[in-house]
Each structure stands twice: as C-alpha cells, then as structure tokens.
Amino acid sequence: MSANDKIVIALTKGRILEEVLPLFERAGIAPLEDIHKSRKLIFDTTVPNVQVMVIRGSDVPTYVEFGSADIGVVGKDLLMEYGSEGFYEPLDLRLATCRLMTAAPVGAAPVTGRVKVATKFANITRRYFAEQGIQIDLIKLNGALELAPSMGLADLIVDIVDSGNTLKANGLEPLDLIAPVSSRIIVNKAAMKMKHVIIKPLLQRLSDAVEASSRP
Numbered sequence: 123m124s125a126n127d128k129i130v131i132a133l134t135k136g137r138i139l140e141e142v143l144p145l146f147e148r149a150g151i152a153p154l155e156d157i158h159k160s161r162k163l164i165f166d167t168t169v170p171n172v173q174v175m176v177i178r179g180s181d182v183p184t185y186v187e188f189g190s191a192d193i194g195v196v197g198k199d200l201l202m203e204y205g206s207e208g209f210y211e212p213l214d215l216r217l218a219t220c221r222l223m224t225a226a227p228v229g230a231a232p233v234t235g236r237v238k239v240a241t242k243f244a245n246i247t248r249r250y251f252a253e254q255g256i257q258i259d260l261i262k263l264n265g266a267l268e269l270a271p272s273m274g275l276a277d278l279i280v281d282i283v284d285s286g287n288t289l290k291a292n293g294l295e296p297l298d299l300i301a302p303v304s305s306r307i308i309v310n311k312a313a314m315k316m317k318h319v320i321i322k323p324l325l326q327r328l329s330d331a332v333e334a335s336s337r338p
C-alpha cells in the first residue's frame with residue numbers, strides 16, 4: 123500500500139476519545155484492538171486503509187499541519203489556541219461540548235488597573251483581553267488553574283467549564299463566556315487534495331453519524 127492510499131487519524135485522548143469512539147463506530151470506523159487495554163499508540167481499524175493514533179490534544183494540530191496525520195479530532199479550544207491556518211476544519215462533531223470562560227473568586231470586587239490572569243490558553247487570553255481593551259499580566263500555567271486566585275497568583279483565570287463543579291469546589295464562579303467549545307475534525311491541506319478519494323467518503327460517513335446522533 124502506498125502512502126497515498128493510507129489515512130492516519132489523530133484522536134485526542136481523554137474525555138474527547140470516550141465520546142468520539144462511539145461516533146466513529148457508528149461511522150463504521152472502529153479500532154481492531156481495545157485502545158484502553160493496549161499500550162500501543164496507533165491502531166488498525168475496520169477500514170483497511172485507515173489507522174487511528176491516540177495523542178494529547180495539544181499535539182493533534184501539529185501532527186495534522188505537518189501531514190504525519192491526515193485527519194485529526196481536537197477541541198475547538200486547542201484550535202483557537204494553536205491557530206487554524208495550517209489545516210481545514212470541515213466538520214463540527216458536536217461532542218465534548220464545554221465553554222471557555224473567565225472565572226474569579228465568588229463575590230470578588232472587579233479589579234482596577236492591570237489584571238493578573240492565569241491560564242493554559244495564553245494566545246486566546248491575550249487576544250480576548252486585548253479586544254476588551256483590558257491590560258493584563260498573563261500567568262501561564264499548565265494545570266490546576268483553579269488554585270491560582272486563592273494562592274494570590276492571579277485575579278482571574280481563563281479555563282474550560284463544563285458543569286461548573288470544578289470552579290465551585292475551588293470557591294470560583296464563571297464570569298464571561300469567551301467561546302463555546304466542541305470537538306472538530308481537521309484535515310491536512312495537501313492530504314485533502316491528494317487523498318480526496320478516501321477522505322471525502324470518510325468525512326461523509328462521519329457527517330452522517332453526527333446528523334444521526336443529533337436527531338431526537
């Protein structure tokens with residue numbers, strides 16, 4: 123099989139994977155092994171020329187932009203952070219939905235002057251506050267953002283909110299919506315042209331599965 127008739131799909135591990143695997147199965151694309159029981163990172167699937175790999179969401183855009191993976195599944199939050207110029211984004215899977223929001227300690231008075239904002243999403247946060255005309259000191263963290271305000275590191279955080287329970291458990295409340303988030307399909311630009319014959323029907327199957335799942 124030449125590289126031109128093989129497709130690699132990069133999936134985001136974790137919460138997105140749990141929701142995306144059933145959708146892929148409905149589209150007729152299922153790994154031949156149990157992904158959760160294997161230490162392998164790349165798997166053959168029920169479609170002979172299609173493999174899936176399972177990686178961190180923040181690495182999915184990189185793999186797809188450089189063409190090591192032809193297709194990716196990744197949250198819109200990470201696409202907004204990474205920038206979307208390097209690939210096409212043809213399909214919203216409407217899964218793993220959540221919101222990118224600002225949050226602050228419950229009842230905190232509005233900050234005057236420069237605002238200290240802790241986040242994993244440095245680019246989104248800089249853009250958002252610049253658009254609001256608010257000057258910030260950005261504090262880049264890689265996790266446990268919810269601790270930053272109570273530890274005196276930040277006035278606000280910018281983070282993913284789903285049920286809001288994580289914020290609440292840490293004495294925080296959501297303030298402003300920056301963007302709604304869901305999982306998206308991205309496609310390498312060259313692969314979309316060169317492997318159109320395989321990719322187009324795959325996208326159609328996934329799109330049909332999304333529509334079927336959305337029906338009441």
Ligand code: AMP
Pocket residue numbers: 137138197218219220281282283284285286287288289
């Ligand atoms: P919750 O307590 O339900 O508001 O969930 C908040 C935490 O779960 C966040 O800090 C995120 O790290 C994570 N989370 C929730 N939904 C998603 C999602 N769709 N994609 C990625 N992370 C998520």
